[in-house]
Amino acid sequence: MQCSYLDAGACRSCTLMGVPYPRQVAGKEERCRELLGEQPQLQWLPAVRSAESGYRNKAKMVVGGTARRPTLGILDAAGRGVDLRRCGVCTPGVRAALPVLARFISRAGLEPYDVPRRRGELKNVLVTESPDGELMVRFVVRSRGPVAAMRRELPRLLRELPNAVVVTANLLPEHKAVVEGDMEVPLTERTALRMRLGGVGMDLRPQSFFQTNSAVAEALYAQVAEWVDEVAPATLWDLYCGVGGFALRCAAPGRRVLGVEVSEEAVRSARASARTAGLRDVRFLAGDATRFALEADEAPDLVVVNPPRRGIGADLREWLERSGARHVVYSSCNPVTLAADLAAMPSLRPVRARVLDMFPQTSHVEVVTLLERAG
Missing domain, CATH: 2.40.50.1070 (OB fold (Dihydrolipoamide Acetyltransferase, E2P))
Structure with a gap:
C-alpha cells in the first residue's frame, strides 16, 4: 500500500507501511507464537487476513x-x-x-x-x-x-x-x-447505528466499542461461535461484552448466555439487539466484569473474555484459574498481556489459537485462543 502522507512525513501512524503484506502477517504470527511459547497441545489455525487498505470502519x-x-x-x-x-x-x-x-x-x-x-x-x-x-x-x-x-x-x-x-x-x-x-x-x-455481521444485527450507540475492521470482526465472531458450538456449553458468560457481539453470535437453543459490560450505553445496545433477534435466553448486565465474577455463586460452563489492552488482570485470572469453568475463549488485542494472563492460569491450557489481522499496516494484532481445563 502506498501512502502520500507517509511519504511526505505528515503521518507515521502506520508503522508497517511499506512492508509487503504477507510479511506483516507472518511477523505477527511469529510474535504471537513466541509469546505463547511451545505447547504441544496447541494447534495454530491459519491467520485471517484483511484487505490491506480501506478496512477501518x-x-x-x-x-x-x-x-x-x-x-x-x-x-x-x-x-x-x-x-x-x-x-x-x-x-x-x-x-x-x-x-x-x-x-x-x-x-x-x-x-x-x-x-x-x-x-x-x-x-x-x-x-x-x-x-x-x-x-x-x-x-x-x-x-x-x-x-x-x-x-x-x-x-x-x-x-x-x-x-x-x-x-x-x-x-x-x-x-x-x-x-x-x-x-x-x-x-x-x-441514536444507534445498525451493525450487521454474519446474520446478527447489533445496535451501536455513541460511546460504545466496536471492532474497527468489520470483515475481520465477522471472522472473529464466526471462529468463536464455532469453538463454542464444538464444546456445547449449557451456560456461557461473555465478559467485557461491549455491544454483545460474542454473546449474540453464540446464542443457541437451550444455552443460557449472559453478557457483562461496564458501559451502560453498550448494554442498552446489546439488550435492544437481543430483543430484536428474539433471543430470550441472552441477558446483559451493566457492571464491572471482574467484580461480577468474584461475586457470582457459581461459574458457567464457558467464559468468553475480550478485555482491553491491559488484559484481564490478576483478580479475574485467579478466579478463572480456580473456577469450575471447563473452557475459556480469550480474544486479545495485546498478545503480551494475553501471554501473561495465560501463564497465570496453568490449569487452563490453550488448545486452539488464531491470529486475525484486524489492523493492517500497523504492529497491532488480534489473537483468539480456546482454553481447556486440564484433567
Whole structure:
C-alpha cells in the first residue's frame, strides 16, 4: 500500500507501511507464537487476513485549522492541524464523508479547538460506517454553545450525506488528551447505528466499542461461535461484552448466555439487539466484569473474555484459574498481556489459537485462543 502522507512525513501512524503484506502477517504470527511459547497441545489455525487498505470502519479525526478552512486528521508537534481526510486505511464511505463534514463545519462556523491556546470549540469528528454503508457522525465540542448552529445546518448536511443516519454532539469541556466526553446530545431521531455481521444485527450507540475492521470482526465472531458450538456449553458468560457481539453470535437453543459490560450505553445496545433477534435466553448486565465474577455463586460452563489492552488482570485470572469453568475463549488485542494472563492460569491450557489481522499496516494484532481445563 502506498501512502502520500507517509511519504511526505505528515503521518507515521502506520508503522508497517511499506512492508509487503504477507510479511506483516507472518511477523505477527511469529510474535504471537513466541509469546505463547511451545505447547504441544496447541494447534495454530491459519491467520485471517484483511484487505490491506480501506478496512477501518471508524475514523477519529482531530480538527485543526480554522472554521473557514478546517483540517481533519492529527495535530503536529506544535499543535497545528494536519489534514488526513484521504487516509487510505479508512473505508471508502468514511473517506467520502470527510469533505462533506468539513463543509458543514465551515457553514456552522464551528471554530476548531486550539490546543496550545486552549481556545475554540470543535475538538474531534468521529465517523463510523456500518457494513450496510450507514454512518454515525459525532462532533466533539467543548460546550452546548455550537449546538444551535449545528441544528440549523443539519438538514443540508443530511441532504449532502444521506447515509448519515446518526448525528450527535459530544460534550468534552475539559482540556485533556481524551477523544470524547461523557455527555451526548442527539441531533437526529436515530441514536444507534445498525451493525450487521454474519446474520446478527447489533445496535451501536455513541460511546460504545466496536471492532474497527468489520470483515475481520465477522471472522472473529464466526471462529468463536464455532469453538463454542464444538464444546456445547449449557451456560456461557461473555465478559467485557461491549455491544454483545460474542454473546449474540453464540446464542443457541437451550444455552443460557449472559453478557457483562461496564458501559451502560453498550448494554442498552446489546439488550435492544437481543430483543430484536428474539433471543430470550441472552441477558446483559451493566457492571464491572471482574467484580461480577468474584461475586457470582457459581461459574458457567464457558467464559468468553475480550478485555482491553491491559488484559484481564490478576483478580479475574485467579478466579478463572480456580473456577469450575471447563473452557475459556480469550480474544486479545495485546498478545503480551494475553501471554501473561495465560501463564497465570496453568490449569487452563490453550488448545486452539488464531491470529486475525484486524489492523493492517500497523504492529497491532488480534489473537483468539480456546482454553481447556486440564484433567
